[in-house]
Amino acid sequence: MPKRSLRPVALVLGLCWLVVFFDGMDVNIYGAVMPHMLDDEGLGLTPASAGTIGSWTTFGMLLGALAAGNLTDWLGRRPVVIWSVILFSLGSALCALAEGPAFFGAGRFAAGLGLGGLMPTCLAMVMEFAPRGRVALATGLLMTSYHTGGMVATGLGLSLAPAFGWRWVFWAGVAPALVAVPLVLRYLPESPGVLLARGRRAEADTIAARYGLEPPEPAQAPAAGAKGRWDSVLALFAPGCRWATPLLWVASFCGLLLVYGVSTWLPQLMRASGYGLTSSISFLMVINLGGIVGMLIAGRTADRFGPVRVSALWFVLTAVGALLMGQQLGLALMYGVVFITGVWLFSAQVMVYAATNTVYAPGQRATGLGWVTGVGRLGAVVGPSVGGALVANGMQDWGFTAFAVAGLCGAAAISLVPLTARRGKRDAGAGAGAAPVTAA
Structure with a gap:
């Protein structure tokens, strides 16, 4: 198609x-x-x-x-x-x-x-x-x-x-x-799935037609009521995705640890490596510029090869970039390394979000995304804390190594999602009334 x-x-x-x-x-x-x-x-x-x-x-x-x-x-x-x-x-x-x-x-x-x-x-x-x-x-x-x-x-x-x-x-x-x-x-517009859940079928179909979408099916509608919302959380651990959910959480944790840790401490770590104050601050602008370019590259690549594969590879490349940033390189070369690392670093995390689209059914997608981003925020707390602890103890040289380890852990977690999704499909097929899940 x-x-x-x-x-x-x-x-x-x-x-x-x-x-x-x-x-x-x-x-x-x-x-x-x-x-x-x-x-x-x-x-x-x-x-x-x-x-x-x-x-x-x-x-x-x-x-x-x-x-x-x-x-x-x-x-x-x-x-x-x-x-x-x-x-x-x-x-x-x-x-x-x-x-x-x-x-x-x-x-x-x-x-x-x-x-x-x-x-x-x-x-x-x-x-x-x-x-x-x-x-x-x-x-x-x-x-x-x-x-x-x-x-x-x-x-x-x-x-x-x-x-x-x-x-x-x-x-x-x-x-x-x-x-x-x-x-x-x-x-x-409002979500056609949400409109369908509220019994507004005609409005849901109108919006779907206006935006070139397929008419929503009942399975795409989120469950209504307090019990339905609780069931949406429990569905994240249904046989179809009970193993994929914690792996997505771990990958999101590692990704946001990298995003917030590097964003907070990059200038200070660069100063500790011998670069001037102005250059050290400029590295933060350069890595964000790389992040914008990376989003465009990762999106197109993931549509062809799948977000899980792209996220895993991007995490590994981020780890390599983090190790290179810890080396003594010339200023111009280091700007290039920081830019390329930004291409991988930020979009590795975003492709974890995109991978949820392959794990959760449409009715559970918003809840699944909310928990993946929410649990990942713990990484946003830990990342700056790790950098701060290393700087406070005079161990700045280990900062980029710690970020590289986080990248490898994120790659390992997201790489296992397809295996658990396939296992989940087999479990779901064996269980009564289990919802189908698309393998990543």
Whole structure:
């Protein structure tokens, strides 16, 4: 069957791209203005409290991601997108108004809840609306927005904060509620599967036809009611996917450990390797640029060879790149190594998300994605902590080695998913009433 164009779903992809762009901007704003906040004696922020607040943000993202799957099945995809954007915009406003660390931390926690809920919801929508054979490409295109937002946040921190103060950067974080929410309210459609679950068959068929999708079947509809939402969680451990689910969690944990660990400590590790301050900060921009390119390459490659294979290979290549970054290389050569490592590093994690499309049935996909991203957030906590512990103990040379080990563990976990999925199909076929699962 020939692969269809993404053009019919360009509106859905474009709107999700916009809100995830603001997601990436908001996540990276804190780090971009950290030096200015520490210099503000009136705020009273210390390096220790700054680290604690960073953990609050990540914990909020973890809770938001875990709740997102069930909330979208209950409220619908579109309302969760809207309220997630409103929530992290409100959190940014609280940060701009904060007079002390506690109030500021409350704002970052609120923002984390919205940020954590938005990502899996947008991923689920893009996967549902993407044509068959174009899911990985659509996922990769979506995630270019996150890194674009991160680069914009860095630019705001470098330009706006020195001239007008760090609070104005957080006021810029209110823009999503003013720009994106009206567009989402006006143009973003609801999931046909969710509409079908609510008995709105005609509306579900109309939206499916408008976007070139097959009419939704009852199996694609998420279960209704509190019991149905609980059953959606239990379904992640049904015979068809009981082994694949924890492996996806491990792969996501390793991927986000790498993403957040490298993003947080790359400049400091590079300084410890003998590079200048300006060059060390520039490496962070270069690795994000590589991440944008990598999303486009990984998406097209995964549509041809499968997201599991691509994710596993990308994890291995990330490990190789991490080891190379720990070597003493010339500045120009190191820029090339950092760029290429960015190509593999960020998209290895995103292809883990794309792999959920091959494991979970449509009715469980939002819940499955929510738990894969939520459990993976633990890696986002551990990654910066590992880097911080190594730096604090004068063991910077081991930083890139630790990241390489995480890459190899992620590759091993995601590589086993196809084997467990095939085993799950055999178990499901032997069990009564088990739901079928597509092997990765």
